[in-house]
Amino acid sequence: MEKANRTSLAEGFILLGLSTHPRLEKMFFVLILLMYLVILLGNGVLILVTIFDFRLHTPMYFFLGNLSFLDICYTTSSVPLVLDSFLTPRKAISFSACAVQMLLSFAMAGTECVLLGMMAFDRYVAICNPLRYPVIMSKAVCVPMAASSWAGGIINSVVQISQAMALPFCGDNVINHFTCEILAVLKLACADITINVISMVVSNVIFLAVPVLFIFVSYVFIIATVLQIPSTEGRKKAFSTCSAHLAVVIIFYGTLFFMYAKPKSKDPLGADKGDISDKLTSLFYGVVTPMLNPIIYSLRNKDVKAAVRNLVFQKHFLK
Numbered sequence: 001m002e003k004a005n006r007t008s009l010a011e012g013f014i015l016l017g018l019s020t021h022p023r024l025e026k027m028f029f030v031l032i033l034l035m036y037l038v039i040l041l042g043n044g045v046l047i048l049v050t051i052f053d054f055r056l057h058t059p060m061y062f063f064l065g066n067l068s069f070l071d072i073c074y075t076t077s078s079v080p081l082v083l084d085s086f087l088t089p090r091k092a093i094s095f096s097a098c099a100v101q102m103l104l105s106f107a108m109a110g111t112e113c114v115l116l117g118m119m120a121f122d123r124y125v126a127i128c129n130p131l132r133y134p135v136i137m138s139k140a141v142c143v144p145m146a147a148s149s150w151a152g153g154i155i156n157s158v159v160q161i162s163q164a165m166a167l168p169f170c171g172d173n174v175i176n177h178f179t180c181e182i183l184a185v186l187k188l189a190c191a192d193i194t195i196n197v198i199s200m201v202v203s204n205v206i207f208l209a210v211p212v213l214f215i216f217v218s219y220v221f222i223i224a225t226v227l228q229i230p231s232t233e234g235r236k237k238a239f240s241t242c243s244a245h246l247a248v249v250i251i252f253y254g255t256l257f258f259m260y261a262k263p264k265s266k267d268p269l270g271a272d273k274g275d276i277s278d279k280l281t282s283l284f285y286g287v288v289t290p291m292l293n294p295i296i297y298s299l300r301n302k303d304v305k306a307a308v309r310n311l312v313f314q315k316h317f318l319k
Helices: 002-011 022-052 059-076 079-087 095-129 128-135 139-165 184-185 195-226 232-261 268-299 304-317
Strands: 013-015
Touching: 002 232, 022 059, 022 079, 022 268, 022 304, 059 079, 059 095, 059 139, 079 268, 095 128, 095 139, 095 184, 095 195, 095 232, 139 184, 139 195, 184 195, 195 232, 232 268, 268 304
Parallel strands: none
Antiparallel strands: none
16 A cells, blocks of 8 residues: 555646546637736835835735735645646646645635635724824834734645645546636545644634634724715715725635535536536636726725826836
């Protein structure tokens, strides 16, 4: 058994992807590539304006810059692998490369969940306690908040992936996915994965349920405070400061809920169709949200649009 395990680990895994539907691969290659380029451009511009425009040196844009950098890292951890799988006949990946890809994508996903909660707290303080906002959300507070988001996501990822990769893989090595998705990898283990499942549940509670609850409570207080503002213009102005974040949260958790809560097909004849649907939903979830984030913040925020215009004008002027 030990020899079989070592042979499997050396050979690595095979990513199934859309290999059973080659006609779809070329179409999705172009589509995903275009979306990835938009992600790099949109989030890259947001990072630049939050760094170089002094008017955006505030806690809200500091967290936004972190979110943009995170989205670039998250998509880069998986999209190049997906694009390569669309063009490569044998979609093999080594055991170590699979572990690194899972480590990065899992870390970025956990970090984003916590970071969205941090951004909700920032909006809560800005609207519900504006006079103390500069003190509460000082640089000495914001930097540790962002750092703890990254540290929490990375530590959780190391724990989960190290547990998964310690399992013996001595049988089938075909991952029915585009990337090394941890649940798909766990299904290939020839050992009891109860501990891994329990660990994943605890992780989901900490990095999904707790931030969602925190965001929900924050917006309950925010909405209650906004409704107490006497003028309609004042209410509109106050709510506009957090509308972009709220839209990002709804898209992020809405698509996540849809992906995992939708009923699975029980019809054996429709299993293949349902399997493709699940994989494509997961694929687009990983690229649509990072692509929409900079668009939402650019469309809903006059300061960001002005900063982008200034950045473009300066580049053009320097030429």
